[in-house]
Amino acid sequence: MKHVAIALLGCGTVGKGIVDLLEKNADLIEEQLDTKITIKRILIRNLAKYERMDLPKSIALTTEFSDIINDDDIEIVVEVMGSADFAKECIEACFKKGKSVVSANKDVIADYGIPLLKMSQEHNVDFQFEASVAGGIPIIRPMYSSLNSNRIDRIIGILNGTTNYILSNMTERGLSYEDVLQEAQDKGYAEADPTNDVSGYDAARKIAILATLGFHSAVTFRDVAVEGIERITQEDISHAEEMGYAVKLLAIATQSDDGISLSVHPAFIPKQHPLANVSGAYNAIYVRGNGVGDVMFYGQGAGAFPTASAVLSDVMNVILHTNLTITGKRGYVWHQVPLVDPSHIEAPYYLRIIVDNAPGVLSSIAGIFAENGISIRSLIQKDETKEVAEIVLLIDSSADGLVRDALQRMTGLSCVRRIANAIRVIEI
């Protein structure tokens, strides 16, 4: 039997998951590859923390990347540290030394994916990153391989486990945003800085990676219009429930003759839609191709073992490529495609506006919508006190720019106390 030594950069939630899953499934993996995979070294920052951890004694822990890059036994390096710049430096150094890299790090791939893939090919090594989008769900390989006979025009996903866990637990258990965020952190779903999750940036990086592969287009996460879930309250969730919707953070990429549009935002989805029933840390992705039609991928988008499953399969793929002598030979094509201005994207909206409880307020608001050509589908006045009322509206499909302009003008009305929320309604 052959033997391949690998190293891990990082041993947090995902790194420890890889150590444990490799131990658990070693015989199955060895049998398929006729190769024994050994984790020889792991890079971390704080040695004392890991000496307390239950790691096999055969693994050498180090705080020096040079111990890994200069070890010629190590053929594959698995980067599971997070953040972009140091990870990128390490990955480039590995390529230069002829080491293939597997990464779960969407930050580095959304920022530097195309140059890193080019560099890996120049050095005849593999660069694989299945776990960077939607944890354990196989989606990267389908995008560049299983679906590559299709012209893909739409990708819609719940791509962040933390925010989906927060929104579904706020809905199902009536918990506060802060309490559920802490739970998601305790379960290892959240990023080291959970701002990336709740602000939508984690999902933005993932949809940029999928759009790059699926649309053969050179986009980055900076091309994504991003809104997070920070403003979603129990009020919005219960209004959604009453109206027959679930609230989800969606990542949407579409390609048309006008160009590519990329966005991440909370949305009301009809309860009967399959995406509305994706709960907890689960993720789901709809892809529409002009041959295959609609395909949906579903599974755990975060957590130690689901993510380790994707990472280890990538490691196995690298070994297979080495055995077949096709390492570093994957072909890619990227075009520069124009981006659609996000202010032109149309959708129906749910709006919650806090106003004075006074005569003439509703007609002032309706007047501004009418001036912007926006028609009101329904309007309910709720939670009325003597002084204040909450108005919940659904408006017909309208361009985002026109809706924002109308809401901005409303904040200038003395009877409008605040725009509590504006959330798109998805009718798919």
Ligand SMILES: NC(=O)C1=CN([C@@H]2O[C@H](COP(=O)(O)OP(=O)(O)OC[C@H]3O[C@@H](n4cnc5c(N)ncnc54)[C@H](OP(=O)(O)O)[C@@H]3O)[C@@H](O)[C@H]2O)C=CC1
């Ligand atoms: N958690 C999840 O469910 C998923 C995570 N990912 C991605 O996988 C990667 C790892 O995530 P996760 O395991 O959750 O992160 P953790 O924060 O749990 O672990 C990070 C690990 O990397 C080490 N590390 C970080 N920076 C450095 C550095 N500069 N030098 C040396 N070691 C470093 C840390 O060491 P120390 O403790 O000593 O600081 C720690 O061992 C991220 O890119 C994340 O986005 C992808 C899919 C799912």
Ligand SMILES: N[C@@H](CC=O)C(=O)O
């Ligand atoms: N923090 C991420 C982890 C996986 O990518 C998430 O919550 O989805």
